[in-house]
Amino acid sequence: MENILDQNLEELQNWMEKNSEKKFRAKQVFDWVYDGIYDFDSMGNLPQGLKSKLASYFYIDIPEIVEAYKSEIDGTVKLLNRFRDGNIIESVIMKYKYGNTICISSQVGCRMGCKFCASTLNGIVRNLSAGEIISEIIAGGAYISERISNVVIMGSGEPLDNYNNIIKFLELVNLEHGLNIGQRHITLSTCGLVPKIYDLANKKLQITLAISLHSSNDEERRKIMPIANKYSIVDIMEACKYYIDMTGRRITFEYALIHGENDAKEDAYELVGILRGMLCHVNLIPMNEVKESKLKKSTNQNVKTFRDILDSSGIEVTIRRELGADINAACGQLRKSYLESHD
Numbered sequence: 086m087e088n089i090l091d092q093n094l095e096e097l098q099n100w101m102e103k104n105s106e107k108k109f110r111a112k113q114v115f116d117w118v119y120d121g122i123y124d125f126d127s128m129g130n131l132p133q134g135l136k137s138k139l140a141s142y143f144y145i146d147i148p149e150i151v152e153a154y155k156s157e158i159d160g161t162v163k164l165l166n167r168f169r170d171g172n173i174i175e176s177v178i179m180k181y182k183y184g185n186t187i188c189i190s191s192q193v194g195c196r197m198g199c200k201f202c203a204s205t206l207n208g209i210v211r212n213l214s215a216g217e218i219i220s221e222i223i224a225g226g227a228y229i230s231e232r233i234s235n236v237v238i239m240g241s242g243e244p245l246d247n248y249n250n251i252i253k254f255l256e257l258v259n260l261e262h263g264l265n266i267g268q269r270h271i272t273l274s275t276c277g278l279v280p281k282i283y284d285l286a287n288k289k290l291q292i293t294l295a296i297s298l299h300s301s302n303d304e305e306r307r308k309i310m311p312i313a314n315k316y317s318i319v320d321i322m323e324a325c326k327y328y329i330d331m332t333g334r335r336i337t338f339e340y341a342l343i344h345g346e347n348d349a350k351e352d353a354y355e356l357v358g359i360l361r362g363m364l365c366h367v368n369l370i371p372m373n374e375v376k377e378s379k380l381k382k383s384t385n386q387n388v389k390t391f392r393d394i395l396d397s398s399g400i401e402v403t404i405r406r407e408l409g410a411d412i413n414a415a416c417g418q419l420r421k422s423y424l425e426s427h428d
């Protein structure tokens with residue numbers, strides 16, 4: 086049995102033809118699924134024979150929302166999604182003036198080992214399939230009964246460590262008969278798997294690439310991000326320049342400010358030296374403290390000073406607004422505490 090959400094239109098059309106059905110049925114099936122009908126029997130305009138064939142070949146895996154939290158402060162919604170094999174992942178929906186943005190996970194757990202991140206503490210369980218990643222958006226949209234117009238792949242997992250499924254996801258999310266979310270409304274965040282950044286650049290997509298930099302020199306970066314042992318900042322910057330050349334898109338650099346680790350004035354000046362002249366934007370994130378880690382967030386003063394140094398050097402910079410502060414909305418913390426309390 087296969088998850089029908091893992092099929093693209095062409096694949097489902099081919100399946101129809103192989104099974105002596107009309108090609109146009111594929112679109113009808115997608116219309117139903119994306120309209121919130123999750124069993125083949127209820128798809129009114131399909132012949133009975135096709136419904137049974139579909140049901141014997143495919144299942145529709147929309148995760149069950151096992152827990153949901155809504156922030157009293159800003160309406161941010163955090164969802165714990167359970168797939169049919171029992172694995173749990175989290176997603177977050179943020180309400181902005183320009184529409185709803187969902188932050189989705191790309192893997193169950195993560196194997197990158199960043200020292201400040203709760204998603205990676207227990208390692209990786211498995212990749213999510215393209216259809217499962219899509220279904221986080223379907224389930225989230227159904228939960229809030231509103232359209233989701235923007236997607237950030239910034240939940241648990243390293244998307245470029247699940248490259249093929251992410252590429253397929255990027256194709257599926259665009260489908261007119263599906264979620265119809267354009268590439269410019271999608272951001273993919275990576276800790277910097279350099280060869281995969283080149284592969285992605287060669288696809289010439291219009292998505293925004295966000296790089297989790299978090300340090301302005303390799304020595305410091307290696308202390309908090311094991312991936313820095315494999316790829317240097319110079320390697321990352323070259324890959325980013327290639328990405329810009331191929332796509333014309335501005336790169337976002339994420340920089341979580343950690344007290345005493347990466348938040349000194351010298352770090353800010355060093356970062357300016359790396360980024361000057363590049364088509365980019367820096368997003369400063371006051372680190373979210375994770376109980377398993379000794380790392381602490383920077384003081385407000387350090388955050389402001391850091392921002393001002395970048396700003397006065399002509400680097401575009403914003404400080405990420407903290408959303409969902411009352412619901413543990415950050416970075417794998419919820420899945421972890423759920424797993425601990427249900428052991």
Ligand code: SAH
Pocket residue numbers: 197199201202203238239240241242243244274275276277295296297339341370371372373374375415416
């Ligand atoms: N693996 C990808 C995407 C998931 S993490 C990546 O590394 O980019 C999404 C972002 O949240 C990354 O920038 C990550 O470094 C950051 N992050 C993780 N834990 C954090 C924490 N405790 N405080 C602030 N940012 C954190």
